[in-house]
Amino acid sequence: MTLYDDKTIQLLESKANLIRRHVIKMTFAAQSGHPGGSLSYADILSALYFQVMDHRPEDPLWEDRDRLVLSKGHAAPAYYAALAESGYIPMDDLINLRKLGSHLQGHPCRQKTPGVEMSTGSLGQGLSVANGMALAAKLDRRPSRIFCLCGDGEMGEGQNWEAAMLGSHYKLDNVTAFIDRNMMQIDGPTENVMSLEPLADKWRAFGWNVLEINGHDMRQILDACDKTSKVKGKPSMIIAHTVKGKGVSFMEGAVAFHGKAPNPDEYRVALKELGESI
Amino acid sequence: MKWIYTSQRKEYANALIELGKTRTDVVVLDADLSSSTRTAEFAKNFPERFFNCGIAEQNMMGTAAGLAASGKVVFASTFAVFATGRCWDQIRQSIAYPNLDVKIVATHAGITVGGDGASHQALEDIGLMRSLPNMTVIVPADGIEAYKAVNAVVNHNGPCYVRLGRADVPMLTSVDAKFEIGKATVLREGDDITLVGCGQMVAACMDAAEELHKRGVEAEVINMSTIKPFDEDTLLHSVKKTSAVVTAEEHSVTTGLGSAVAAVLGEKLPSPMKMIGTPDCFGESGESEELMRRYGLTSERVALAAEEVIRRKK
Ligand SMILES: Cc1ncc(C[n+]2csc(CCOP(=O)(O)OP(=O)(O)O)c2C)c(N)n1
Ligand SMILES: [Mg+2]
Numbered sequence: 001m002t003l004y005d006d007k008t009i010q011l012l013e014s015k016a017n018l019i020r021r022h023v024i025k026m027t028f029a030a031q032s033g034h035p036g037g038s039l040s041y042a043d044i045l046s047a048l049y050f051q052v053m054d055h056r057p058e059d060p061l062w063e064d065r066d067r068l069v070l071s072k073g074h075a076a077p078a079y080y081a082a083l084a085e086s087g088y089i090p091m092d093d094l095i096n097l098r099k100l101g102s103h104l105q106g107h108p109c110r111q112k113t114p115g116v117e118m119s120t121g122s123l124g125q126g127l128s129v130a131n132g133m134a135l136a137a138k139l140d141r142r143p144s145r146i147f148c149l150c151g152d153g154e155m156g157e158g159q160n161w162e163a164a165m166l167g168s169h170y171k172l173d174n175v176t177a178f179i180d181r182n183m184m185q186i187d188g189p190t191e192n193v194m195s196l197e198p199l200a201d202k203w204r205a206f207g208w209n210v211l212e213i214n215g216h217d218m219r220q221i222l223d224a225c226d227k228t229s230k231v232k233g234k235p236s237m238i239i240a241h242t243v244k245g246k247g248v249s250f251m252e253g254a255v256a257f258h259g260k261a262p263n264p265d266e267y268r269v270a271l272k273e274l275g276e277s278i
Numbered sequence: 279m280k281w282i283y284t285s286q287r288k289e290y291a292n293a294l295i296e297l298g299k300t301r302t303d304v305v306v307l308d309a310d311l312s313s314s315t316r317t318a319e320f321a322k323n324f325p326e327r328f329f330n331c332g333i334a335e336q337n338m339m340g341t342a343a344g345l346a347a348s349g350k351v352v353f354a355s356t357f358a359v360f361a362t363g364r365c366w367d368q369i370r371q372s373i374a375y376p377n378l379d380v381k382i383v384a385t386h387a388g389i390t391v392g393g394d395g396a397s398h399q400a401l402e403d404i405g406l407m408r409s410l411p412n413m414t415v416i417v418p419a420d421g422i423e424a425y426k427a428v429n430a431v432v433n434h435n436g437p438c439y440v441r442l443g444r445a446d447v448p449m450l451t452s453v454d455a456k457f458e459i460g461k462a463t464v465l466r467e468g469d470d471i472t473l474v475g476c477g478q479m480v481a482a483c484m485d486a487a488e489e490l491h492k493r494g495v496e497a498e499v500i501n502m503s504t505i506k507p508f509d510e511d512t513l514l515h516s517v518k519k520t521s522a523v524v525t526a527e528e529h530s531v532t533t534g535l536g537s538a539v540a541a542v543l544g545e546k547l548p549s550p551m552k553m554i555g556t557p558d559c560f561g562e563s564g565e566s567e568e569l570m571r572r573y574g575l576t577s578e579r580v581a582l583a584a585e586e587v588i589r590r591k592k
Contacts, residue, residue, distance in 0.1 A: 032393040073397065098393035100564030100572065106395035121397025122364065123333050153310060156332035187310045187318070187330055194310075194332025 009218050016046035020247045022081035022094055024270045027261040030098040036257040038078035040182040040242040045082040047221040057087035060114045064142050067117045067133050071126020072151035073107040080104050088115030124157020131163055134172040148177040153185025156194050167235040168207030175235035176228040182244035186258050203237045215240025248273055279485055281448030284421040287385050291316035293428035298324045305345050307331055307354045309338045315355040315385045336365040342380045343372035352380045358387035358400035373437045374410040381431045386444040388528035390566040399561035405533020407439040408506045414438040415506040417476040420450045423503055426457035445566045448481035462509040468496030471522040471584045476502045476535045479526035485577035510542050522587045523551040526580050531555035550590035552583040
C-alpha cells in the first residue's frame with residue numbers, strides 16, 4: 001500500500017473543495033443542473049484526476065491514458081470543474097454551463113468537450129461503455145485503466161447487471177468502477193424507491209472484487225484505487241459511502257437539491273460554508 | 279397573440295386523481311421521476327395503486343404489460359426520451375404486439391426540455407411510437423387537451439402514447455370543445471394554405487395565421503392532436519381547398535407529424551408542402567424559448583414557410 005503524505009492529501013482535499021465551489025457557482029449561474037450528486041463525488045473526482053489517473057490534459061487523446069466514464073451524467077458540473085482544474089478546458093467556460101452555444105452541455109457530450117470520454121445522461125449505460133474500453137485496451141495491449149462512476153439509484157437499470165456479467169466473464173481487471181452510495185435518488189431514499197441492499201453481496205455474486213469505503217475520506221479513496229490496480233482476473237467495484245450534497249449543510253441529504261440550483265441566499269451561504277467569501 | 283400559459287403535467291395529475299376515484303382498475307407506474315411527471319400526486323391519493331419501479335424503464339414497461347394482461351388499465355410515466363427509446367422493444371413485444379391496455383404518458387418531450395440538452399430532448403418519440411402497430415399516438419395541444427386525452431385513452435382499447443411537454447404551453451382550446459381520438463380539429467378556416475400543427479406548435483400556427491391574415495393570406499389551421507390513427511379526411515378535405523400545406527411540430531421532421539402528413543398527401547393528393555420541425559439532428563442545452571427560436575420552431579418561420587409554399591402553387 002502506498003503511503004500518501006499529508007501534503008498530498010491536503011492538496012487533493014483542497015482540489016475537491018474547489019470542485020465544490022465551482023459546482024455551486026455553475027449551477028447558480030445556470031439556475032439549473034444537479035448540485036446534490038455533484039457534491040457527493042467531488043472527493044473521488046479529485047483523487048482520480050489529480051492523483052490516480054495517468055492522463056495528459058495537454059494531449060487529451062493520448063492513447064495510453066486512463067479513461068473515466070461518467071455514467072451518472074447528470075453530475076456533469078463537478079466533472080467539468082475537474083476537467084477545468086486539470087487544464088482540459090478554460091476555467092472561464094465553467095460559468096457557461098447549460099447556456100446556448102456553450103460546449104458544456106447539461107449532460108456530458110463527447111464531441112463538444114475535450115476530456116469527456118463518453119456522452120452520457122441516460123442512466124445505466126456507462127459501465128457497458130467502460131467494459132468496451134477495457135476490452136479495447138486489452139486487445140491493444142495498452143496499460144490504460146478504465147474508471148466508471150455510477151449512481152446508486154442508477155443501479156436500478158438492468159443494463160448495469162448485464163455489464164456486471166460481461167466484466168467478470170472477460171476478466172476485465174483494468175476496470176475500476178465506483179458506486180456513489182449516497183442513499184438517494186430523485187423520488188427519495190433508494191431503499192424506499194427500489195431497494196438495492198445487499199449491494200456489495202450482489203456485486204460479489206457477479207464475480208467482482210468489491211471494496212467499501214468512505215467516499216469522502218481521501219486516504220481511503222486512494223488506497224482503494226491502489227488495491228484495485230493490483231487485482232488480477234476480475235473487475236473491481238468500489239462502493240463509496242457518501243452524503244448527497246456533501247459540503248453544503250442545507251444540501252446534505254436533501255432530495256430537493258438533486259436537480260435544483262441554489263437561489264441567491266443559498267448561493268451565498270453555500271460558498272461561505274465552502275470557505276469562499278463573496 | 280397574448281396566450282395564457284398552463285401546465286400539461288398539472289392537468290395530467292388532475293385527470294389521474296379523478297380517474298383514481300372512479301376507476302379502481304387504474305394503476306400507475308413511474309420510474310423515479312414521479313415528482314416531475316406529477317404521478318406523485320396520484321401516489322399520494324392512491325398509494326396502493328402506485329408502483330415506483332426505480333430507474334428501470336424497461337422493467338416498468340414489462341411490469342405494465344403484466345398488470346394490463348391481468349385486467350388493469352396501466353398508466354406508465356417517465357420522460358419521453360426514456361419512455362420510448364429506452365424500452366422500445368419492451369413496448370413493441372410486450373405491449374403493442376399483444377395489444378394491451380398500457381397508456382404511456384410521457385412528459386418532458388421535445389426541445390423545450392432546455393438545459394438538460396440532447397440526451398434528454400426527445401425529438402424522435404413520435405416516430406418511435408407511430409411506427410408500432412396497434413399504438414395510438416396523441417400529442418395534446420395544451421393543458422385542456424392533455425386532460426381530455428387522459429380521459430380518452432382510459433376508455434380506449436389498446437396501447438396509447440400521450441406526449442406532454444415540460445414547459446407551460448399556450449392555452450388554445452376551450453374546455454367544452456369536443457376531443458375524440460383520431461379526430462383532428464379545424465381551429466381556423468381559410469382558403470389559401472393549410473397549417474397543420476401538433477402540441478404547442480398549434481399555437482404557433484394560430485399566430486402565423488393571424489400574421490398571414492394581415493398580409494392578405496387566409497390560412498386554415500388544423501390541430502392534429504392524434505397522430506395515429508391519422509385523420510386523413512380532415513387533412514384531405516382542407517388541402518383540396520387550399521392546395522398547399524405547412525406542418526409544424528416540436529419533433530424531428532424525419533419521422534413525426536410532417537412525415538405522416540407527407541405520406542398521406544404523397545399518395546392521395548400531392549401538394550406543395552413544407553415541414554417545420556427539427557431537422558435530422560440532436561438538440562442541445564439552452565433556455566426553452568431560445569431553443570425554439572434556434573431550431574426555427576416559431577410562428578414567424580411558419581408564416582414564412584406558408585408564403586414560400588403558396589408561391590409554389592400552380
Ligand atoms: C435512463 C434514465 N432514466 C431516468 C433519468 C432521470 N434521472 C436523472 S438523475 C436520476 C436519479 C439518479 O439517482 P442516482 O443514480 O442515485 O444519482 P445521484 O444520487 O448520484 O445524483 C434520474 C432518475 C435518467 N437520466 N436516465
Ligand atoms: Mg444516489
